[in-house]
Amino acid sequence: MLRRTIEASEVQSPGQLTELLDQEAYLADEGLATAAFLALRMGRPLLLEGEAGVGKTELARTLAAVLGAPLIRLQCYEGLDGPQVLYDWDFARQLLHLKAAEAGGVTDAARLEGEVYDRRFLIARPLLKAVETQPSVLLIDEIDRADVEFEAILLEVLSDFAISIPELGTVRAERPPVVVLTSNRTREVHDALKRRCLYHWLEHPSFDREVAILLRRLPACSETLAEQVAKAAVRLRGAGLVKPPGIAETIDWTEALLTLGARELDPDLAAATLGALLKHREDHETVLGNGIFGDLRR
Amino acid sequence: MTSAADGPGRPEDAPAVAAAGSRDPAGSGAAVASEDPAGPCAAAASGAPAASGDPAGSGDPAGPGGAGTARDLVAVMTGFARTLRAAGVPADHERTQGLLRALSHLDAAEPRDVYWAGRFTLCASADDLPRYDRVFHAYFGGLRAGRPRPAAVTVTRHIATMSGGAGDGDDSPAPVASASAAEVLRNRDVAKLTGAELAEVHRLLALFRVGREQRRSRRLRPSHRGRLDSRATIRETLRRGGETARLRYRSHRTRPRRAVLLVDVSGSMTPYADTLLRLAHALVRCEPRATEVFSAGTRLTRLTAELRHRDPATAMDAVSRAIPDWSGGTRLGEELRKFLTLNDARGAVVVIASDGWERGDVSLLGAEMARLSRMAHRVIWVNPHKGQEGYRPLTAGMRAALPYIDDFVAGHSLAAFEELAALLGGTHA
Numbered sequence: 089m090l091r092r093t094i095e096a097s098e099v100q101s102p103g104q105l106t107e108l109l110d111q112e113a114y115l116a117d118e119g120l121a122t123a124a125f126l127a128l129r130m131g132r133p134l135l136l137e138g139e140a141g142v143g144k145t146e147l148a149r150t151l152a153a154v155l156g157a158p159l160i161r162l163q164c165y166e167g168l169d170g171p172q173v174l175y176d177w178d179f180a181r182q183l184l185h186l187k188a189a190e191a192g193g194v195t196d197a198a199r200l201e202g203e204v205y206d207r208r209f210l211i212a213r214p215l216l217k218a219v220e221t222q223p224s225v226l227l228i229d230e231i232d233r234a235d236v237e238f239e240a241i242l243l244e245v246l247s248d249f250a251i252s253i254p255e256l257g258t259v260r261a262e263r264p265p266v267v268v269l270t271s272n273r274t275r276e277v278h279d280a281l282k283r284r285c286l287y288h289w290l291e292h293p294s295f296d297r298e299v300a301i302l303l304r305r306l307p308a309c310s311e312t313l314a315e316q317v318a319k320a321a322v323r324l325r326g327a328g329l330v331k332p333p334g335i336a337e338t339i340d341w342t343e344a345l346l347t348l349g350a351r352e353l354d355p356d357l358a359a360a361t362l363g364a365l366l367k368h369r370e371d372h373e374t375v376l377g378n379g380i381f382g383d384l385r386r
Numbered sequence: 387m388t389s390a391a392d393g394p395g396r397p398e399d400a401p402a403v404a405a406a407g408s409r410d411p412a413g414s415g416a417a418v419a420s421e422d423p424a425g426p427c428a429a430a431a432s433g434a435p436a437a438s439g440d441p442a443g444s445g446d447p448a449g450p451g452g453a454g455t456a457r458d459l460v461a462v463m464t465g466f467a468r469t470l471r472a473a474g475v476p477a478d479h480e481r482t483q484g485l486l487r488a489l490s491h492l493d494a495a496e497p498r499d500v501y502w503a504g505r506f507t508l509c510a511s512a513d514d515l516p517r518y519d520r521v522f523h524a525y526f527g528g529l530r531a532g533r534p535r536p537a538a539v540t541v542t543r544h545i546a547t548m549s550g551g552a553g554d555g556d557d558s559p560a561p562v563a564s565a566s567a568a569e570v571l572r573n574r575d576v577a578k579l580t581g582a583e584l585a586e587v588h589r590l591l592a593l594f595r596v597g598r599e600q601r602r603s604r605r606l607r608p609s610h611r612g613r614l615d616s617r618a619t620i621r622e623t624l625r626r627g628g629e630t631a632r633l634r635y636r637s638h639r640t641r642p643r644r645a646v647l648l649v650d651v652s653g654s655m656t657p658y659a660d661t662l663l664r665l666a667h668a669l670v671r672c673e674p675r676a677t678e679v680f681s682a683g684t685r686l687t688r689l690t691a692e693l694r695h696r697d698p699a700t701a702m703d704a705v706s707r708a709i710p711d712w713s714g715g716t717r718l719g720e721e722l723r724k725f726l727t728l729n730d731a732r733g734a735v736v737v738i739a740s741d742g743w744e745r746g747d748v749s750l751l752g753a754e755m756a757r758l759s760r761m762a763h764r765v766i767w768v769n770p771h772k773g774q775e776g777y778r779p780l781t782a783g784m785r786a787a788l789p790y791i792d793d794f795v796a797g798h799s800l801a802a803f804e805e806l807a808a809l810l811g812g813t814h815a
Contacts, residue, residue, distance in 0.1 A: 102492075122492070122502040129491040132484075137512060167602075179616030186623055195627045204620060236732055275760045278732070279510060283480060286488070286506040289515055 093156025096128040096223065096266060105154075114143070114150040115293075115301050123288040124151060133246050133267035135231075135282060138290030140272050141334015148227035148268035155266065157223040162214040164234035170241055174251055175216040178209045185209070205255035215245050216259060224265040231281075232271040239278045246284045293335055295322055305339055308346050316353040317342050324375065330368040341365040459494055460486060463504075466525050470508055473517045477508035484508075497526060513753060572800045575773060577657035587661065587800060592698045594668035594803070598642035598676055599735065599812030601763075612637025642676040643735055643763060645669060645810055648725060650740030651709055652683045652716040658770040658798065659712075660702070662739045665803055667693050667701050669810070678729060682721040682740070683711040686728070716743055718783060719750030722758065731761045735810060739768040739797060744783030752786035759790035766809055768797035 099105050102122040109116045109124075116124065124147065127134035136144040152159035162173060182204050189200055210216075218226035228242070245251060249261040269285060271277055293301060298318040302309055317338055325332040333341070344361040345353065359376060366372055463485055467477040477485075484507035492499035501522055509518050571579070571587055579587065608615065618634035647666050651659045666679040670693040679689045692704035706712070718740060725731070736758060744751050759765050767787060771777050773796035779788055788794070793809055796802035 118498065119502055119505070122499070123506050126488050126491060126503065126506060130487060177616060177620070179614070179620065182616075182620050183623070186620075190627075197624055197627055200627070201624050204624065273512065273760070276511065276732075276757060279476070282510045286484075287509055287511075288506055289509075289512045 094154065096155060096263075099125060099128050101125065108154045109147075109150055110304075112150045112153045113304050114146060115297060115304055116147070117293070117297060120147065120288065120290060123286055127268075127286055128266060130286070131264040133228075133269055133285040135269045135271065135277065135285035135287050136290050137271045137273050137277075137287070139292070139332070139334060141336040142290045142292055143335050144268075144270040144290055145227065145229055146336070148225055148229075148270075151266055151268065152225040155223055155225065157225050157266070158221060159225050159227060160214050160218045160221065160265075161227045161229060163229045164231050164238065166233060166235050168234050168238045171213070173213050173215050173238070173241060174245075175213055175253060176211045177205075178211050182209050207256065210253070210256065215241075216251050218265040218267075219245070219249055219251055219259055219261040221265070222261070222263055226265045226267045228267065228269045230272060231269050231277055232274045236278060239281045243280055243284065246281070292321075292325055292332075295319065298322075298335065298338065301335060302339065302342050306342055306346060309342055310351055312352055313342065313345065313350060317345070320353065320358070324365075327374065327378075329366065329371045329374060331366070331371060333365050337365050337367075459489070463489070466504065466521075467508060469525055470504075470518065470521050473521050475508060475514045475517050475521070476510050481508050500526070513757070572804075574800075575770075575798045576661045577770070577798065584661075588664055588698065590800060591661070591664045591668055591803070594665070594672075594807065596669050596672045596807040597811035598645060598673050599810065600640040601643045601733070603639040603641045606636035607639050609635050609637035611635055642673050643812075644676045644678070644733065645673070645735045645737060646678045646680070646729060646731060647737045647739065648680050648682050648721075649689075650683065650716055650718070650738075651681045651712055651714075652740075652743065653713040654716075654741050654743045655739075655770070656713050658739075662768070662770075662797065663689070663693075663702065663705055664698060665806075667698055670694060671696065680725060680729070681705075681709045681711075682716070682718060682725070683709075684714045684717055685711045686721045686724045687711075688728070715745045716740070716783075717746035718742070718744050719746050719748070719752075719754050722751065722754040726754065726757060726761070731758055733761075733763050735764045735766065736762040737766045737768060737806070737810075738787075739770075740783075741769055741771050742767075742779070742781045742784030742787060744781070744786070748782045748786045751783055752790075755787045755790035759792075764792045764809075765790060766793040766795060766806065767791045768795055768802075768806060770796065770798040772796040773798035773802055 094108065099108070102118065102125040105125045105128070106116055106118075106121040109121065123134055123136075126132070128151075136147065138144060148161075149159055151157075185204060186200065189203070194200060212220060214226065218224050231239070231242075246267060249264045250258050252258040269277075292298075295318050298321060299311075299314045302314040302317060303311065306314075321333055321338045341361060341364040344364040345357060348357060348361065350357050362372055362375065366375060464482055467482040467485065470477040485504055488503040488507050489500065492503055494500060504522065505515070505518055509515060571583060571590070574583070576584065576587055606613070606615075608618070612635045615634040615636040618636070622632070622634060647669060649655075649659060649662050649666060651663075655662075663679075663681075666689070670677045670679060670690065674694060677690065679693055681687045681689055687709055689705050689708055692708050693701050695701035695704060718738075722738075755765070769777075769779070769784065772779075772794065779785060779794075795806055795809065797806060
C-alpha cells in the first residue's frame, strides 16, 4: 500500500500532527504533539528528556514515517569525535587512486591533491548525511552518553545546519533536517546546546493513554488485559523500583502475555513473564515479595 | 508593595510575588493573574487592554488599548519570562525570543498553546517544570483547563559508600617509641592539636603531593602508534608526488582531571576550616591549572587566585582577607546553586568539605546535589566529624546530600587528607 506522506511545512496544527502520528500507531499527547509540531515548523531541534522507555526514540522513528523521510540515527557514546559523526575520507580508496596515478606517471602534486579530495572519496557520517539528505529525520540518541566535547561539534551543526570541510568547502542544508535529540538525563546536557533546542520533558503516559497505546499497538489484546496491564504499570511506577517500566516495557510485557494466550492477567502468568517488564533482579524480588500481582485481577 | 515602580524585575523581590500569585512584578501591565479569568493570553491576542482591575495597566507604555497586539504579546511574555527568571527558571532574552517565535506558529490566545510553547522554550530541565507550572498559574491564573500534572521526577543514583575507611578517628595514637613525630600526628584530629603540633601538620601539608586522575583528552596528537592518521598519511603521500609514504599515527593525549574544592567556613567548621584551606593550597600548588577553590558559608567566594601564592603564609593571609563570612551560618544549597552557575563542574572531581549543618532549605541542597552529581565526574564529600568514633550522618543536610555522593571521607587528620589525595589521584577504594 502506498501511504501518503506529508512535508514538514504542510503540517498545519498540533492536532493534525497528532492524527498523522496516530496513523503510524504512535499516540502522542497534547504536549508532545505540540512540541513536535513546533520543531517541524520552526526548524529547531527537539530535545526530549525523560526516563527510559517513554517513547522518545520512537517519536523520531514515527516522524520519519509520517514525513516519508529516511531516519538517520546517531547513537551516542563516550568518545565520539568528528570523523565518526561528521565525515571521513576514504583512506583506502584515496591511496589506491594515488597508486593508480603514480602508475600512470602523474606527478603534478596540485592535480593529485585536487583529485584525492574529491567528493567521491568522502564518507558521509550521520551528521553530514542528515545535512545532505532532504528531507530527513536525524535522531541523536542518548546525548547524555556522549562527552562534553561532542556537544561542541553538535552546536556548530545544529545552529546553522552546515558542515565545513576544509578541502571541499561548506555543505549547507537548504532546509534543516528534523532533529530529535533524546536524553535519559544521566548527566546534564550543556546549556548552550539546550538553547538551540525546544525542550520537552516526556512523562509516562496516563492510565487511559497507556490503555489506548496498548490496544493500538497490539490489536489482539483485549480491553480487560490492557486495562489490567496499565493498572499494574501505574502501580509499579510508584513502587520505588530501580528501573520502573516504561511504555516500551509494558508493550513487551503485554506481547509476552498474549503469546502465552492470556486473556486476563493472573498472578502466575504475570510472574512467568515478568522478565519482559522488569530488568533488575532487585525489582523482581520487590514485586514478587510484596505481592503486587496478588490483587490484580480486579 | 512597590514592585510596579521598581522597574525590571529584580530577582530578590519576585519569587514572593510569583508565589503570592497576585500581580506581575515587572509591571508589564497585562498580567493580573487571579482576578482575570480570561487571562492575559486572551487580552494580549485580542489587543484589548488588560483587565479593568489592573493596578499597573494605566502606566503601561505597551498597552495603548486595541492597537498594539504584537506589542502587548511581547510585553506579556517578557513579563512572564522575567517572573520565571526570578523564580529560577533560565528564561533569558534569547529564550523569550524563542517563545515568541514559537507562538507565531501557534495560537497565542489559546492558554494551552502558550503553556506548551513557554515550557518548550523557556525551561531547560525537568527541575524547571514545577517552578514553571507554579509561575504560569500565578501569572496567567485561572487558565488551568486541561493541563497535565507537573512532572514527578525521580532520579535514581548509586548509593554512596557509607561504610569502610571511617576508622581510626581521634583516639590517641598508640605510643610507639620509634614512631616519628609525623607518624604520631598522622592520625590525630587537627581540632585537638596544640599550637606547635598544628604548625607541624601545616608544615607537612605544605609539602603535600596531590596528583590528579588523568582523563583522556579528545585531542589527538601525532604519535608512533595509535590510530592511523589517514589525513596526514595522504598528505605525506601527496608531498612525495604520489609515492606511498610511511603511515602516520595519532593517539589521544591525557590531561589532569579538574578538581573543584568547596570549603565550608561556617561557625561549626571553624576548628577545621584553616587546615582544609591549607590542604586547598597544596592542591592548587600541585595542579595550578586544574584546580579551583571556593569558600562557602553565607557567601560563595572564589579563592583560587589567593591560593596561587607559593608561600603558604602569604596565601593564607590573602585567603583570610578574601573571605567575608568566616564563622557565619551555612546555606549550602544556595551556595551550591551559585557555584554551579559560576563554575563548570562538568567532568570535574568536586570536593565539598563541610559538616552538613544546613541552615537553609534542605530540599534545595538535595536538588542541587542531584544536579551536581549529574555534571561532575565524581563528588567527594569531606566531613571532619566522620573521623570521630560512632559518627552517623544524621544532620538533615548530610542526609539530603548522601545519595549523590560518590565518596564520603573524613578529613580531620593528615591520614584522612592522604586518603583524599589518593581519591583525587584516581585510586578508588
